[in-house]
Amino acid sequence: MIRKLTPVIEWGTLLLSTGLACFFLAIILWDLISKGAPSLSWEFISSSPTDGMTKGGILPAIIGTVLLTFITALVAAPFGICCAIYLNEYAVDNWLTRIIRASIRNLAGLPSIIYGLFGLALFVQGLQMGTSLLAAGLTLGLLSLPYIIITTEEALRRIPNRMREAALAVGATQLESIRDVVLPSALPGILTGLVLTLSRAAGETAPILFTGVAFYINKPAAYLNQEFMALPYHLYMLSTQHQAIEQVRPLAYGTALVLIIVVFFLNLSAFYIRYQHSKHE
Amino acid sequence: MNKEHIKLSATAAKLWFGTKQVLKNVTVAFPENKITALIGPSGCGKSTLLRCFNRMHDLSPDARIEGKFLLEEQNLYKGNLTATAVRRRIGMVFQQANPFPKSIYEKINYGLKINDIPKHERPAIIENALKESYIWDEVKDDLQKPATKLSGGQQQRLCIARTVALRPEVILMDEPCSALDPISTSKVEELILKLKKDYTIVIVTHNMQQAQRIADKTVFMYLGEIIEAGDTHQLFNKPQQEMTGNYVKGHFG
Numbered sequence: 353m354i355r356k357l358t359p360v361i362e363w364g365t366l367l368l369s370t371g372l373a374c375f376f377l378a379i380i381l382w383d384l385i386s387k388g389a390p391s392l393s394w395e396f397i398s399s400s401p402t403d404g405m406t407k408g409g410i411l412p413a414i415i416g417t418v419l420l421t422f423i424t425a426l427v428a429a430p431f432g433i434c435c436a437i438y439l440n441e442y443a444v445d446n447w448l449t450r451i452i453r454a455s456i457r458n459l460a461g462l463p464s465i466i467y468g469l470f471g472l473a474l475f476v477q478g479l480q481m482g483t484s485l486l487a488a489g490l491t492l493g494l495l496s497l498p499y500i501i502i503t504t505e506e507a508l509r510r511i512p513n514r515m516r517e518a519a520l521a522v523g524a525t526q527l528e529s530i531r532d533v534v535l536p537s538a539l540p541g542i543l544t545g546l547v548l549t550l551s552r553a554a555g556e557t558a559p560i561l562f563t564g565v566a567f568y569i570n571k572p573a574a575y576l577n578q579e580f581m582a583l584p585y586h587l588y589m590l591s592t593q594h595q596a597i598e599q600v601r602p603l604a605y606g607t608a609l610v611l612i613i614v615v616f617f618l619n620l621s622a623f624y625i626r627y628q629h630s631k632h633e
Numbered sequence: 634m635n636k637e638h639i640k641l642s643a644t645a646a647k648l649w650f651g652t653k654q655v656l657k658n659v660t661v662a663f664p665e666n667k668i669t670a671l672i673g674p675s676g677c678g679k680s681t682l683l684r685c686f687n688r689m690h691d692l693s694p695d696a697r698i699e700g701k702f703l704l705e706e707q708n709l710y711k712g713n714l715t716a717t718a719v720r721r722r723i724g725m726v727f728q729q730a731n732p733f734p735k736s737i738y739e740k741i742n743y744g745l746k747i748n749d750i751p752k753h754e755r756p757a758i759i760e761n762a763l764k765e766s767y768i769w770d771e772v773k774d775d776l777q778k779p780a781t782k783l784s785g786g787q788q789q790r791l792c793i794a795r796t797v798a799l800r801p802e803v804i805l806m807d808e809p810c811s812a813l814d815p816i817s818t819s820k821v822e823e824l825i826l827k828l829k830k831d832y833t834i835v836i837v838t839h840n841m842q843q844a845q846r847i848a849d850k851t852v853f854m855y856l857g858e859i860i861e862a863g864d865t866h867q868l869f870n871k872p873q874q875e876m877t878g879n880y881v882k883g884h885f886g
Contacts, residue, residue, distance in 0.1 A: 517689060520716075521720055522743065524744075
């Protein structure tokens with residue numbers, strides 16, 4: 353009897369867990385869409401806030417988030433990828449590299465507010481950048497760095513050694529083998545990790561809180577040394593700090609929905625890259 | 634019988650991975666324009682020995698090599714000879730076909746490109762290498778297609794074409810047929826026999842029949858040492874060592 357029941361219980365547990373996870377996700381999405389969709393309009397995404405944030409759109413916040421993510425990518429991607437190449441392809445396995453790897457993994461687990469404080473101390477005050485788009489982008493870049501290193505190293509590790517040897521055997525140097533064979537093969541994995549990391553960074557509030565984000569800027573941020581608006585912070589302000597919270601609630605939901613859509617499209621592009629690659633294999 | 638010219642040799646070769654000694658005082662010589670088979674049970678060090686000759690262990694930081702490895706009179710590990718220069722003269726074909734993620738044409742072209750062979754000479758070299766590897770007729774219309782679309786046997790012959798395109802003097806083969814079906818295997822074997830007139834070939838194999846079909850010389854290794862080396866026919870039929878006899882008859886291994 354028990355033997356017969358065991359698979360049913362196991363199967364039931366798995367199904368229930370999956371169902372529960374999907375259920376909550378569906379509720380969140382439903383809540384967001386049902387309350388946010390009415391505020392979505394062309395005007396909402398193409399104009400600045402007006403009347404003390406109670407009317408108008410969120411264009412500066414959208415532009416701010418997109419620019420910020422772009423700077424984050426510029427800062428984190430080259431360093432992260434190069435670091436991962438060094439760790440996976442060149443570094444010998446000794447106590448030093450093991451400490452470096454462990455540190456990177458620990459950094460990836462650091463609360464994002466710590467990065468915010470560090471950015472404030474280093475970029476805003478230490479390097480005299482002031483609260484600005486650049487300081488916030490550099491801070492988010494630091495936050496993204498460990499994730500990019502880890503995902504890139506993971507992608508490089510999946511490339512079998514025989515691919516490297518194939519290049520070496522025809523007379524390629526190690527650098528040529530990495531450049532011509534390893535990196536092209538690992539590129540889809542690297543890009544997927546990069547995009548997922550950036551979509552996470554785009555939704556961060558804490559690291560930009562002290563380093564450059566502003567409640568209201570009357571024109572879209574266009575200069576690196578200026579403060580800027582960003583979607584996650586805008587959402588935070590509208591839902592907790594505004595003097596007319598009930599009045600701006602639809603706008604808050606609209607902002608949340610736009611943020612989700614931006615992140616969703618970033619994720620979608622990661623899936624698209626994977627799909628394209630699996631088609632070629 | 635006139636004395637054979639020795640193309641490639643190792644004298645008192647020792648190799649450690651970390652603290653584990655994999656090759657123990659190996660001395661072996663491979664005659665020019667002959668096929669020599671390296672046989673022995675898994676883990677006996679035959680692939681490790683093979684990879685010493687084109688310096689494939691250079692990238693393993695825990696590998697330590699002692700002894701003298703000679704290509705003709707040239708010491709492969711001495712002086713300012715680079716690993717890439719060695720690999721240019723000693724090509725290698727691997728157990729699993731390892732095409733680059735590129736087209737058939739690019740796969741062969743890549744070796745030419747990084748070895749700075751002038752662009753206008755490359756198409757002729759590529760065509761020639763494919764013909765030499767007896768795969769030209771099968772791929773001549775699909776040169777721009779990805780090599781991964783080919784069958785395992787075709788991919789392996791393509792890997793051989795990639796190697797011969799660089800005109801090496803020696804070709805090392807590490808169980809080139811172990812992942813192939815019998816028909817593909819016989820095609821690759823046929824090809825190896827034809828390559829003999831231009832190249833010195835050393836092949837690691839687990840297949841006793843294969844060694845007898847294609848090899849002029851056979852070297853039997855066990856636990857990092859050479860137990861017996863000699864003419865294939867003699868080694869299989871009148872082995873000098875009891876252990877060799879037991880192995881080739883399939884009593885252990």
